[in-house]
Amino acid sequence: MTSLTFHGGVGEIGGNKILLEDGGKRIWLDFGMSFKQSVLYFDEFLQPKKYNGVIDFLEMGLLPGVTDMAGFYRQDYLAHADMPTSPDAAYDGVFLSHAHADHANYIHFLRSDIPIYASEVTKRILASLEDTSSSGFNEFLNFKETFTLRPKKTGEGMMKPKSEETKVARDFRALAPGEQVVVGDLTVEAMAVNHSIPGALGFLVHTPQGVITYTGDIRFHGYGGALTRDFVKRAAEAQPIALICEGTRLDETDSFTEQDVQERVAKVVRKTKNLVIANYPWKDIERLRSFYEVAKMTGRKLALSLKQAYLLKRLEGTDAGAPSLGDGNIVIYIDRKTWGLINKPHYPQNIVEQDYSAWEREFLSYPNRVTCDDIHRHQSDFIVRIDFFDLTDLINIRPDDGSCYIRSITEPFDEEGEIELERVENWLKHFGLYPYEQVHASV
Missing domain, CATH: 3.60.15.10 (Ribonuclease Z/Hydroxyacylglutathione hydrolase-like)
Incomplete structure (x- = not known):
């Protein structure tokens, strides 16, 4: 039985x-x-x-x-x-x-x-x-x-x-x-x-x-x-x-699609003069593709986090549909860690590498890597992903007037999520990125 x-x-x-x-x-x-x-x-x-x-x-x-x-x-x-x-x-x-x-x-x-x-x-x-x-x-x-x-x-x-x-x-x-x-x-x-x-x-x-x-x-x-x-x-x-059957959203009739996400993001990016900052789930390859396609059509480069770069490298040769790390519209954002030496060229490479975990170090020498200084100097060239835990990077990137923030994740579903969103909004207000754009399709 x-x-x-x-x-x-x-x-x-x-x-x-x-x-x-x-x-x-x-x-x-x-x-x-x-x-x-x-x-x-x-x-x-x-x-x-x-x-x-x-x-x-x-x-x-x-x-x-x-x-x-x-x-x-x-x-x-x-x-x-x-x-x-x-x-x-x-x-x-x-x-x-x-x-x-x-x-x-x-x-x-x-x-x-x-x-x-x-x-x-x-x-x-x-x-x-x-x-x-x-x-x-x-x-x-x-x-x-x-x-x-x-x-x-x-x-x-x-x-x-x-x-x-x-x-x-x-x-x-x-x-x-x-x-x-x-x-x-x-x-x-x-x-x-x-x-x-x-x-x-x-x-x-x-x-x-x-x-x-x-x-x-x-x-x-x-x-x-x-x-x-x-x-x-x-x-x-x-x-x-x-x-x-998964039933998280059985009561929803919204037909907002991933293609709709791409089109709405493109509309926002086209009217943004300077830096585009986005937060979307780092393992969501379809959402990454949406931002990648927008970057291509608007003449920008999509800056991936180190975790995203490592994931894309792992997914090479599969049917996951992820863009290649060597694509001309992809760059790898090397954030500052520990001593913050990535943008200090007078330090020896072996000392710089000590700021990073073993899995991160190979990306430090990639030709398409960028730092906070690169993004700050060329803000209209990039769409960069900054999630909740990386908000302090805004202090180093310093987005200029005419920049925007696109929140492409689900709305909070509990009190802790609401507190986190309030904290995010405080950061966005401080850097002139509020109000922001909410562009998301359910999971």
Whole structure:
């Protein structure tokens, strides 16, 4: 008998952790972070303790308290918390729809021998997040075994090994759209869908009782909207016995499309004399494409953040639809960090590099890199992305009169978001960028 158990994603935005069981086989549809549950207990400066492993998350209901945790969660975390461990995995796989945190983040806590199925693009996005994130819970493709010791080279005593010495690769399996995976009597069929992050999949799970359709997060108004329509058509043909559907905006009838976003942004940019500053989700490749197309048609260059540059490099050779880093309308904005030496040429290169993480350093020598000084001197040449955490860069860029700010992210949906927006508006008012333009299509 096929059964479904929802450990998240019901009555909330995201947090999907859906267990599907049939004939002794057990698979998960997504394993994401519940923002709704997390903010009840934790904040930026009140975080779960790493030494507790899964304990804090189980205590506060953030992770499922399944009966066979020994065969589900990371063995290093369980052992350090004096919890039972097991040599064998108790579950047969996680089918991951896409790389947003509310669907993927808690993969970090799973043992390495449980297969993770996702698209190649999702795999590369997670690799990018793993390399660039400063979070302590971001080990998606590889995890580094913690709480282990090794003998010193002298043979006298023990020491903590370097993190690279304890790296364990997950059983991560890239799926092509249309590919099918057989798990016992279950056959999971993957199909590409359109979402605000590339590489998204929906799944048709063929069970002995019939088909269960899982949409993941979908939309119709993006450049790849035809993918979602094809998925819906295929799902209808399968005559599912159950439909698990994302319903964040089921009550909305707004037909504002990604093409509409591009056209409205172009209208704003054309009438802007000096610098165009924008904030849009850094992993949203379709939104990046919209701003890139506007930059091309208005004779500007789109300045990407270092994280965006690293992501685009990771996505090279895929069907993600991202522009090339070598494109003439793309530049890489190298922001100042730590000592702020990037625009001080009298410092040796090796000293400048120490301001940056290892993954950032290769971009310091790219011919199309720019600094705050370059943008300040040539404001009419650029569209630069500045998000909430980079607002202090405005002090160095110093936008001239006749500049504008385009906010291309969703409206706040809670009190914390409203407080953050108020703080953003204070910055914009200080630099003469208020009122700003709000140009966004829902996820």
